[in-house]
Amino acid sequence: MDMKNLYRVAVCFFIAAPVFFASCVKDLLDQQATTELDAKVFWQNEADATSGLMGMYANIKPLFNKDYFYDGMGEYVRTRSISSLSSGTFTAGLAYYTGNTNGHYNPHGYGSAFDNMYRFLFGGVNRANYVIDNVNQMLPRYPGSVENLEIIIAEARMMRALVYFRLISMWGDVPYLDETITDNAQVAEIARTPIEEVKNRILADLDYAIEKLPVAAVQPDRMSRPAALALRGKVNLFWGSWNKHGWPELDTFEPSSAKADEAFRAAAVDFKRVISEFGLALFRNGAPGETDALGKADKLPNYYYLFLPSANNANENLIGFTHGGIGSGLSEKMMRDFGNRDTENSEVNISPSYWIADRYQSTITGDFLPAMERLNPNNVPDARTRVNSALNPQSYANRDYRMKATILWEYEVMQGMTALQSTRFFPMVYQNQGGVVNIGGQQFTTIRYNSGTNSGLLFRKFVRNYPGQGREEGNYTWPVIRLADVYLMYAEASNEAFGPQADAVDLVNKIRARGNLPALKPEKYASSSSFFDAIEQERIIELIGEGHRFFDIRRWRKIEAFWGQPYGPGRTTTNSWGNSVTTYFQNASERVYQQCYILRIPESERDRNPKLTQNWPFL
Secondary structure (H helix, E strand, O other): OOOHHHHHHHHHHHHHHHHHHHHHHHHHHOOOOOOOOOOOOOOOOHHHHHHHHHHHHHHHHHHOOOHHHHHHHOOOEEEOOOOOOOOOOOOHHHHHHHHHHOOOOOOOOOOOOOHHHHHHHHHHHHHHHHHHHHHHHHHHHOHHHHHHHHHHHHHHHHHHHHHHHHHHHHHOOEOOOOOOOOOHHHHOOOOOEOHHHHHHHHHHHHHHHHHHOOOOOOOOOOOOHHHHHHHHHHHHHHHHHHHHHOOOOOOOOOOOHHHHHHHHHHHHHHHHHHHHHOOOOOHHHHOOOOOOOOOOOOOOOHHHHOOOHHHOOOOOEEEEEEOOOOOOOOOEOHHHHHOOOOEOOOOOOEEEOHHHHHHOOEOOOOOOOOOOEOOOOOOOOOOOOOOOEOOOHHHHOOEOHHHHHHEEOOOOEEEEEEOOEEEEEEEOOOOOOOOEEEEOOEEEEOOOOOOOOOOOOEEOOOOOOOOOOOOOOEOOEEEEEEHHHHHHHHHHHHHHHHOOOHHHHHHHHHHHHOOOOOOOOHHHHOOHHHHHHHHHHHHHHHOOOOOOHHHHHHHOOOHHHHHOOOOOOOEEEEOOOOOEEEEEOOOOOHHHHHHHHOOOOOHHHHHHOOOOOOOHHHO
16 A cells, blocks of 8 residues: 555654644643654653653544544434634644545435545554554563553553554455554555454454553543453444444455354453443433423433533543643534534534434333424414424423433523523524524523524533533543443344343343333343344434444444435435425435445545555445
């Protein structure tokens, strides 16, 4: 592979980057990243090794801490645009997500939009290799520091595994590099490595990490043994899915039912260890908490508070990347992306699609309710009072508590904030933004969202309800893998390997309990198929907006299940008024679907290297 162009970015940016990041890292991890000094000058003691590790973390974290954009490529979230790169806050991480088309996060047509991410992920690999190589050379020189140095190597190897897992999940076969690149000639003609070999190298890194890492992280944001076990389980779960369902767009891959079964069993073992060996618990022990009446938001369920910075130290986050907050130069933009104009003038770059509302189940029956009617009040006089109308707030009563914590619908309210001060509660009224409505005899100005929602729903999840931080000054720990995800992945892996298991059903019920839902009815786990449906339902609700759905529907081969088969009518989004908005996959060829299941290798890299083959849907 002629990685000259790729590694001009990867080497020049990511090896030189610590100078650029130095001012950011101190606030992020209380450690200063080093410049790349000669090994004879640097890499002389544990402090040097730790400082080098912190530089690696600072470089790799931005590759994962805006994964919520990926949800726009599923069914339940709309990604309108991506945060600007030109604001005062340091936003280099956004460059990784923008690709060639300024971030293309629609349900189809995204396969050629991630050339930047491909390059920068390889930069993350190179950064991890740089730490691994130099600390390995320190081991024989500092026998008294071997244990601590091996922890640093384990962390770097785990981060390399995390980056490579993302690479193979999106592109399949990718070049595998296990040493620092300092000369473009080293990688001038490196071919793609078969995915199974890369997967095995990922597992080898995680085996080492599990052996060497401490049970509890040395400091917040660093890696631990349960985190490594969770990641190894996830790698095996995906490997099982690819082998079970196939990956025809990756023409070098031959699925195997035997390998699928082996992988599912291995994943179940690792997830079980995470759940049972380390005393971990769901946030606030998974209790649902209290929820306010319809149209009020003084009391919100516990699930809402899981996604505020106050939950950063909760042990539900197994792998999480904390932003620096005010004055750090490395804050998060979730308020800006999920919030509205009345929450610090935010932009609603991310909003729910109208389909998600019907996914929230009844707290009374524990099952789905009839789909709500979308009615235009200009044509249907009783649209706001008719039973089961999407514009009638009562249609949303007695549903999963996570609904109140996650989205806003008609006449739901949110705390307003301007200039770092609380203002008042603003109600959501679709097609009447900034207008005045009467609620209980009081006049309220409605939420302004500009063109941010085309469904009639807004997000509450990730939007702070307290003042003092601007829309780009957040310090939230972005969850890459959290314990609730592990519960659901264990249920999936054990179900694939052994069928519905009692302990897996119990874990799914624990997730449902945080929504104040009753336990699953026996028919929901009477077979592997029915239990899978229950697990998928919880993954949709529990993990919405966290970037998982895009990867799930691809490994499960489920794009067609929702959007329809090639050359069909596709499916049209509508809003809560019943108006058609956007049709996806209409008359789409099979090639359009194939280009969603695997991404394009950047053509700029292939132009420079004849050995770098292209994924065939893009030939």
